[in-house]
Amino acid sequence: MVFYPPPWVPKLPFEPPDSVTIGEFMRSEIYGRCPIAKSRNPFTCGLTGKTYTVTESHARSNSIAKALSKILGWEPNLDSPWDKVIAMFSFNTIDYLGVLHAVHRLNGIATPANVAYSASELEHQLRSSGAKALFTCVPVLETALKAAKAVGIPEDKIFIMDLPHHSQKPPFKTVDDLVEMGHSVPELEPLKWVKGQGARQVAFLCYSSGTSGLPKAVMISHRNVIANTMQYCIFEDVARKKLGVVTQVVLGLLPFSHIYGLVVVAHGATWRGDEVVVLPKFELTEYLQAIERFKINHLLVVPPIVIRMLSSKDTLRKYDLSSVRLLFTGAAPLGKETAEELLRVYPTWHIAQGYGMTESATVVCSTSEHDICQGTSGSLIPGTRAKVVDADGKEITEYGKPGELFVQSPSVTLGYLNNEKATAEAFVWDEDGRWLRTGDEVIVTKSPNGHEHITIVDRLKELIKVKGHQVAPAELEAHLLTHPAVDDCAVIAVPDERDGEVPKAFVVTPASMASRKDEEIAAEIIKHVQDHKAHYKWLRGGIEFIDAIPKSPSGKILRRLLRDREKEARRAKGAKL
Structure with missing residues (x-):
């Protein structure tokens, strides 16, 4: 049915148009958007009140595209979109969407990254997406630079998003610098798309935790x-x-x-x-x-x-x-x-x-x-x-x-x-x-x-959702197994009053750890995760040591049994209270 x-x-x-970029769709009234004359300012900073009109926002995006074209040597109708991938690793700003649309204006692909990522997680996204340049912001600049260096993105292809209350001027071009530069750059030639190209061409590579392993790039x-x-x-x-x-x-x-x-x-x-x-x-x-x-x-x-x-x-x-x-x-x-x-x-x-x-x-x-x-x-x-x-x-x-x-x-x-x-x-x-x-x-x-x-x-995918973030248990399990105190493990979601859900690990230790205290081993494992994973992937649900991880004959972890065990333990704890 x-x-x-x-x-x-x-x-x-x-039918949704299939031969225009997202930016063209957003700007043109022929597709049904609210008339620009009747629209409010699209983005306003909730901390400072700084804002731009629709027309000003579009002009800024155009200038950013022109500046990027000059700096990176990219032309709208030359080379493959896969040669023009730009990553965004920043908190929200009023120019965020304008930068993404500037990438599309160059016939490129944008890959937004979770600002909570560790350097190794960001490195994975930069490497797997083939990113050639990176936009970031001052609060996460250290993480961004470490990941960019690991994948070979040079510092002259790193740009800074302007955030409120961050007046520090790093030695990189900012979005405002790009806007200013774009004023003196000739107009870009129009994109020459064929019918149906918008349905086939990737605009965004957004990363989904999926069911196992590292996050996968979804082609949107x-x-x-x-x-x-x-x-x-x-x-x-x-x-x-x-x-x-x-x-x-x-x-x-x-x-x-x-x-x-x-x-x-x-x-x-x-x-x-x-x-x-x-x-x-x-x-x-x-x-x-x-x-x-x-x-x-x-x-x-x-x-x-x-x-x-x-x-x-x-x-x-x-x-x-x-x-x-x-x-x-x-x-x-x-x-x-x-x-x-x-x-x-x-x-x-x-x-x-x-x-x-x-x-x-x-x-x-x-x-x-x-x-x-x-x-x-x-x-x-x-x-x-x-x-x-x-x-x-x-x-x-x-x-x-x-x-x-x-x-x-x-x-x-x-x-x-x-x-x-x-x-x-x-x-x-x-x-x-x-x-x-x-x-x-x-x-x-x-x-x-x-x-x-x-x-x-x-x-059914058993993702753990921590305050809007998705965590794949298998990713954490693979990381836990790199610790010498972990012989086998399984991760499940447990309820949390603040974050909705948090990860909890069930761990089997090797015989060589028999003389050590559980508390000492647990502290080491928790630190192992905190040192390498984003904060929402930390084991805030704790660690429980068990004799064996329940598995099916094919080797699949039976998380349902672990969830049942956790529920029973919580009921018992509640009864004692």
């Missing part, structure tokens, strides 16, 4: 991002029109390096004329001050931020948050009880959530403000089809029965870079065409309004 968007969801007015085409921008905005516009919302002020806190922030916030919000108030990272006071100062209407967050708000009610009362109409969460499910608790604090707010993934170039289903069913991730967006498949590969045709979610959409991506095996496993074909296997277990139910909603039940 194939599921479709509810009847109230409009169809796409036309220009048309993928264009399609999802149209799909998500058209879906949301139904409720916005009912509420009389033309343009609004949106929170830009989610990392633009993450697919959620990149597509939904940076592209979706600005395409429909909204203003995005940019914050470089989450700090509760700055977050609340920005909401009050800029009268933010739409908060796009992850569940751990909601939990932090609920644990800081006294602080919340100090700020005027009356401008907020909608709080929308993604990247991990928001529990029904948590949403209801927030509604008791702010009863006028709409609390909604959606679901998507890097491989779907973001949104698959979302909650409309006029059809909220707490605990679900909403309904399919325009142009999307889905089916639910049981463990035997049979399609589920009834409501409320769990199975794996398969998705079709023009935003479903091209596959994984240089990984045919992973691509073949995740992107499958049948008589109805190409489907994305999400690896997530879902159920389909009906809301009180009678519309089909999708609820995420479990993650």
